[in-house]
Amino acid sequence: MAENANNPTTATTDAESVTTIVAAVQEEMKPPQESSKEAPNKVDKTRLARIIVGSIAILTFLLSLPVLASIIWLLYMKGYDCESLLRLPKLQIGIGVALLFVFLISNLVVFLRAKAHALGLLVVMVPLILMLTVGLALVGAYKNESKAVIGSPTWLKDKVYNDNYWNYIKSCIYNSRMCDDLAARSLSLKSDDFSAKKLSPIEFGCCRPPVICEMEYVNATYWRRNDHLGVGSDGADDEDCDAWQNDEDVLCYDCMTCKDGFLKVIRNKWWRLGLFLVLMSLLLIVAHLLLFIATVWERFGGM
Structure with missing residues (x-):
């Protein structure tokens, strides 16, 4: 025993063994590295x-x-x-x-x-x-x-082009005095100025004759007829030209262009x-x- 205690080689070996055991215990006590990485990721x-x-x-x-x-x-x-x-x-x-x-x-x-x-x-x-x-x-x-x-x-389209509905609609448009207002706003306008004026679809279709009729402008609601009326291929333009009257109670309220103008306004909305x-x-x-x-x-x- 005295021989082992006095032997420096044996003492060094024992110290190394203790160090190794302590290191192993510490390693086991550490949490797995993968778990520590998974927690932050989650x-x-x-x-x-x-x-x-x-x-x-x-x-x-x-x-x-x-x-x-x-x-x-x-x-x-x-x-x-x-x-x-x-x-x-x-x-x-x-x-x-x-x-x-x-x-x-x-x-x-x-x-x-x-x-x-x-x-x-x-x-x-x-x-x-x-x-x-x-x-x-x-x-x-x-x-x-x-x-x-x-x-x-x-x-x-089915309702607007129905004559029974249209009779009520055109009366409503007339009572709104839309064409009268257009005439009042256009008293001082000449033919070229009126042609360049931007009109609503209803004003364009109901308050003036169709362009195809080639009538001469006198004022917004009065147009002078020419000898030839309408050159439409389907006859609709001719009917609109015949339907136009300078009477402020009639104008083009019975024209297809008037129905088209009203339909365009409603349909767009x-x-x-x-x-x-x-x-x-x-x-x-x-x-x-x-x-x-x-x-x-x-x-x-x-x-």
Whole structure:
């Protein structure tokens, strides 16, 4: 024993053994390096998922604001003159109320996305698809079926060109004194100046004879006939030329150009509304689908 204690080689070996054992114990007590790396990565993914969900939620809310603006316009803006004869103001109010429900449901689903994401997607998709369908009908996407859809191009054309409806419409246009106002604004205008004047579709079609008739301008509501009237190939121009009278109670209210002018004004308004419904419904559908996907991703920890 004394020999071992006095032997420096043996003492060194024992010290090295103790050091090795201590190092092994410390190594075992250390957490695995892979686990320490996975924890920050998981936290980063969860944070990224929350940021994405929050951004899409804000975007969806912002997309709903134009819908709210259109509701205010539809419910409070006065309709075009003589629209009431075609029951269009009722349609305008109905679409406004429907859009109010779309606005409320869309934002309610955004607010409750974490609690019922699948049910919320189903609930919001139903009114958005209906909104898309109505918009496509108003822009005339359904050529055969749109005749039964109030406000669609085919429906409007059918009503305006119907003599029973047109008798009421032309009386309404006459009572609006639109042609009288045009005459009052054009008293000092010569022929060239009047030709260069920008007229509304109704003023152009109802208050003056068709251009094809080649009548001589005297004033806004009085035109002198030439010997040859109308050279239209389908006879419609000749009928309009014959229908024109310098009587302020008649003018061209019975002309096809007058019907075309009124139809153009009404159709443009409802076509723009239909295009708005189509674009907004598509944008909101895409936004809610992305929000649903991002919410599911966040729920599973951003995996």
